[in-house]
Amino acid sequence: MTQYSGIWPVAPTPFHPDGSLDLDGMRRVLDCLIDQGADGLCVLANFSEQFLLSDAERETLTRLSLEHVAGRVPVIVTISHYATTIAVERAQFAKDLGADMVMMMPPYHGATLKGSPDQTFEQFRAVGEVGIPIMVQDAPMSGVDLPVPLLVKMAQQIEMVKLFKIECALVANKMRALIEAGGDAIEGPFDGEEGITLLADLDAGARGAMTSGMIVDQIKPVITHHLAGRIDEAVEAYTRVLPAINHENRLCGWRSCKAAMVEGGVIGSEFSRHPIEPLHPAIRARLIDLLRRLDPMVLRWGKS
Template sequence: MTKPYTGIWPVAPTPFNPDGTLDLEGMKRVLDCMIDQGVDGICILANFSEQFLISDAERETLTRLCLEHVAGRVPVIVTISHYATPIVVERAQFAKDLGASIVMMMPPYHGALLKGTAEQTFEQFRAVGEVGIPIMLQDAPLSGVDLPVPLLVQMAQEIEMLKLFKIECPQAAMKLRALIEQGGDAIEGPFDGEEAITLLADLDAGCTGTMTSAMIPDLIGPIVRDFLAGNRQAAIDGYARVLPAVNHENRQCGFRSAKAAMMEGGVIKSDFCRHPIAPLHPATRAMLMELLTPLDPLVLKWGK
């Protein structure tokens, strides 16, 4: 079976003005820059969009703005994670009504001690499945919820709309390989994440797509396409070229990296992150630019 979901589907950062308010014009420029970077889809309101620092009213504003501005140019994934199942279902319906292509959600969790059981996780995803929009399950350490492969396979087989799996837990390649082997055609979109820090191993394990940050999708996308086309050495060479920058992003900067690069390239006016997130240390930021500049990514010249 040909996997219908492939390529690079990065997370859009949420730009703020220096006073901490939403930069809505900047948000439009972020989306345009990402589309110009050749992305296959865009994810909004995810962890790398600082979803945990955004109010419910702002979520609604951003969902409307992003879907209206993208206007079908690429598919849009709307993140809907919440501990409360009724809220997740409501968010899924809202996204669907506005024209989202997919919703992404983590299992139910709230802090370190409120974690959904396997049964509760299954029930929450099944409830969202009844909304009738494709779902991407995000298996990330942030939730602290254990999602063993047999559970994921059962969910994929029994919840029709659960089609995509973003696996970014430790040893992601091992889990992706087992998920694909055991789930077969029910695993329509096996993806990795974590800024593509394990991309090559995950592609080798059978993933068909990646959800990175919006920093350098124009450079990571060709790696995915080369690998899937059988151009293995070209993919290895491309990966080796970007890996120092990806490693610096993954281990030192996190979601602040894409905003720093976009500010440097004139995409957005400010890389402000809301408290309690600390700004990037100037030296950390300087090294990010030192690693990015020789790669000549679009982000560093898009707005200049």
């Protein structure tokens, strides 16, 4: 595998039932993901519930994660913000603490404040001057269109823009076009959105995936087989995990990983802060049933 390949899951943020941060639980989350075979980790992403965290909590979690991982695998810190100065400050903070990369969406705030192509380019260029590799997150949540020519321009003209997490509609088509247009400047094309289109994205040239932390050990073989040219084995591995991924993607979101980690004794609570509602008991029960059929490490990690 290249420097930017493999499976790089998003670490969930555990809370106590009263809504306070579970810092010991966070350490266990990181250890569990590494033990599952993660090639890298991402913290403070959308699946980390970054939009439910205060600035002080972000700093606490960044510091804790980097200190606890201690170089065992690379760590990406998410720094998205509408204000370019704040995105730059977050990037510098992450770099100073030893982060390997940062991830950011284009500038947006709500449904109407969206960065233009020029504003998006300028924000990424400003963060690039911090001198830390950047993963561009092309996610529907931002509502900002990132056309292939803009992404290629960023890759070719901003030295630190090296990775691309593509999770928009028709991902494989866009990924293929991005790689064809950008060539060697597209160093790390990554699949996202829990791996729901992982096989097609690997066919299109993806080198890795940023999934949730739910079943890292079960999804990783899809990537390793495919990158090694063992396509039949990759298809078989993908077919095996797809029902659980589909249930996660369509019905659970980040709550699925927390439910699995509670079930496996990794963390003590799957609480999410208001206004997020807990999983419906039937949806949760089906999730755990689908996971048990895979016998993933997450369901055993805290019970050994």
